[in-house]
Amino acid sequence: MISCKRSAALVLKSQDLPLRRKEKIQLKLHTKMCAVCKTFEQQTNLVEEVLKQRLSTEKPEDLSTFKIETITKLSELN
Amino acid sequence: MFKSFYHILVTKPVMCLVADKKKEVKGKISFICIKVVSFSMSNSNSQNHHKVVSEWVNEYTDSLFQYTVKRVSDINLAKDLVQDAFIAAYQSYHKFENRSNPKTWLTSILKNKIMDHFRQVYRRNETFIEGNSTDFNEDGSWKIENIPSTWETEHLLDNPNFIKAFDSCIDELPERWSSSIRIKYLKEETDLDQLGISKANYWKMLERARTQLRKCLTTKWFSVN
Structure with a gap:
């Protein structure tokens, strides 16, 4: 069986890269038996979920003053 | 006239x-x-x-x-x-x-x-990025102090205070790590070569960022609330 260190590395890797078949099985087996690594996996997945949500939400922002500022800047270029 | x-x-x-x-x-x-x-x-x-x-x-x-x-x-x-x-x-x-x-x-x-x-x-200051090996003993088991504590996650994503804590954890990351995460969520493919970072280093930065975020949330949120 793989170590906790290896299992954590696989969990992190799986967030950005596809795991190989063998790696998937190794990780599954490990997390079935190791509660600590299961927790680690759940927490890492949660972080990923929040990241996805945070970085793809559009924040509404009032840009009217900013537009005036930009136009003023353009006038100063002359 | x-x-x-x-x-x-x-x-x-x-x-x-x-x-x-x-x-x-x-x-x-x-x-x-x-x-x-x-x-x-x-x-x-x-x-x-x-x-x-x-x-x-x-x-x-x-x-x-x-x-x-x-x-x-x-x-x-x-x-x-x-x-x-x-x-x-x-x-x-x-x-x-x-x-x-x-x-x-x-x-x-x-x-x-x-x-x-x-x-x-x-x-800016390209440095060697360490893995997460410091969290573990030599035999590959978790060091006692680094064992993930349990998180109470119910209704978490709807809680504005949690989102605030999360954002401040993102802000605390080194800029190059958080940039790596942002690049990951760009809709179109980003050419890493153009940015002057290697793929290996990019993945290491993502890994470090995730590890750091999990730890930061543990201290900033889960151990307090």
């Missing part, structure tokens, strides 16, 4: 064009007039160009800002980049041919500005 005519020529270019026809009749007047015509022509060109770009500012700022803020996740930085793009567009206006859509043209300028920003981030 002469003075007042000159005044009209300067302030109203249209009058000047009328006067231009009088060239053959009144030599001196036509001389003034020609000068005024050429002056007013170039002036109205740059005024026109200023007007066009200003219209673009009003029309496209919102969508360009959304585009940028998604990529850099920083409102002030996004504003700076959008403004830089408009300035660049204004200065190279002569390169814009009406054949292309102004929004497409502005977006391409903006994309370059964003890439320049990321490139600058990665150029």
